Amino acid sequence: SVLNQEKGRIPKKEKPPFITFVLGGPGSGKGTQCAKIVENFGFTHLSAGDLLRNEISSNSENGAMILDTIREGKIVPSNVTVKLIQRAIESSDNDKFLIDGFPRTEENRRTYERIIGAEPNIVLFFDCPEDEMVKRVLSRNQGRVDDNKDTVRKRLEVFTSLNLPVINYYSQKGKLYKIRAVGTEDEIFEQVRPIFAAVESLLKLYDDSTRSNKDLLIFKVP
Numbered sequence: 062s063v064l065n066q067e068k069g070r071i072p073k074k075e076k077p078p079f080i081t082f083v084l085g086g087p088g089s090g091k092g093t094q095c096a097k098i099v100e101n102f103g104f105t106h107l108s109a110g111d112l113l114r115n116e117i118s119s120n121s122e123n124g125a126m127i128l129d130t131i132r133e134g135k136i137v138p139s140n141v142t143v144k145l146i147q148r149a150i151e152s153s154d155n156d157k158f159l160i161d162g163f164p165r166t167e168e169n170r171r172t173y174e175r176i177i178g179a180e181p182n183i184v185l186f187f188d189c190p191e192d193e194m195v196k197r198v199l200s201r202n203q204g205r206v207d208d209n210k211d212t213v214r215k216r217l218e219v220f221t222s223l224n225l226p227v228i229n230y231y232s233q234k235g236k237l238y239k240i241r242a243v244g245t246e247d248e249i250f251e252q253v254r255p256i257f258a259a260v261e262s263l264l265k266l267y268d269d270s271t272r273s274n275k276d277l278l279i280f281k282v283p
């Protein structure tokens with residue numbers, strides 16, 4: 062805005078958004094913890110799975126293909142998912158996002174980098190034992206077509222073979238925050254809270270800055 066320019070600050074839309082990827086196996090608690098981050102830290106939550114399910118319920122041209130893919134526990138073509146994420150980011154007034162359940166594969170990750178032209182600032186990984194994830198998914202009761210024994214088994218295989226390499230990639234880049242996702246929802250959030258408290262301080266510093274220096278947003282473990 063003019064006011065910001067007068068103070069020598071950067072207008073909001075010219076700043077790159079702060080992007081957090083939220084990863085973890087099926088039922089590890091990504092959506093549950095994202096809701097708490099939204100409530101406590103004002104992020105916008107974009108669940109890749111929810112964006113895809115919206116395409117099914119709005120009868121979009123890709124709806125039938127997405128439904129078949131989700132039923133089989135497989136991964137929807139990356140360009141479809143990335144475009145949904147891009148549209149959601151661009152239509153939001155917020156500048157800090159949780160992208161939940163993405164990237165699921167190395168191909169997802171590369172397609173995001175190619176289309177969006179950026180990497181995430183940080184990546185959360187909810188690390189949960191398989192038997193606990195299965196128990197949570199099978200008692201979720203939200204009418205999801207993929208919350209059944211057969212599809213959960215396939216989703217777990219896809220997680221191990223395709224998502225773990227992505228998690229390792231971000232670990233090697235020093236961007237990964239691993240959360241031990243066992244215990245109550247509140248106990249788990251107490252591991253998440255300090256990460257976002259530190260992010261909040263960093264973003265405040267950046268907001269107050271007159272520089273458009275992206276390096277300020279290279280977040281390091283406090």
Ligand SMILES: Nc1ncnc2c1ncn2[C@@H]1O[C@H](COP(=O)(O)OP(=O)(O)OP(=O)(O)O)[C@@H](O)[C@H]1O
Binds near residue numbers: 087091093094110201
């Ligand atoms: N710490 C917890 N202890 C017990 N149950 C939990 C915990 N966290 C979440 N749940 C429950 O487990 C189920 C799965 O949680 P959630 O939907 O947040 O997982 P998710 O990682 O988003 O799964 P998906 O990848 O399948 O979307 C939900 O019914 C949720 O209420």
Ligand SMILES: Nc1ccn([C@H]2C[C@H](O)[C@@H](COP(=O)(O)O)O2)c(=O)n1
Binds near residue numbers: 131216
């Ligand atoms: N990047 C993504 C995210 C999700 N999907 C599909 C396949 C998943 O099994 C399903 C449900 O996702 P969830 O709500 O569990 O995060 O959606 C995908 O293809 N690509």
Ligand SMILES: [Mg+2]
Binds near residue numbers: 091108110162
């Ligand atoms: Mg979820």
